[in-house]
Amino acid sequence: MDMFLQYIAPVAMVICAVVCFIVKQAAQSEKLDRFIPCISAVLGLVIVAWANHAVSPEIVAQGLVSGLAATGCYELVKQFVQLAGEGK
Numbered sequence: 001m002d003m004f005l006q007y008i009a010p011v012a013m014v015i016c017a018v019v020c021f022i023v024k025q026a027a028q029s030e031k032l033d034r035f036i037p038c039i040s041a042v043l044g045l046v047i048v049a050w051a052n053h054a055v056s057p058e059i060v061a062q063g064l065v066s067g068l069a070a071t072g073c074y075e076l077v078k079q080f081v082q083l084a085g086e087g088k
Contacts, residue, residue, distance in 0.1 A: 008065055010066075017040075023039065037068060041068050045064055047066075
């Protein structure tokens with residue numbers, strides 16, 4: 001777990017989560033939902049590369065992990081909200 005934490009960029013993760021939430025709410029398409037993790041991963045890669053003004057294997061890994069972690073956090077929060085709504 002610690003290995004993955006060193007590759008998460010919190011700012012990129014938050015930006016990816018917000019952008020993907022907006023895309024998901026604006027489009028509301030079943031077809032687009034399949035591509036949300038890919039969009040988030042690429043967006044994370046672009047943000048981290050831009051922030052570091054470089055591209056290296058570590059930067060690529062950090063961007064991809066941050067984007068995918070944003071998708072995972074969004075799904076986690078969505079599941080908690082659904083469970084709370086059901087009264088479980």
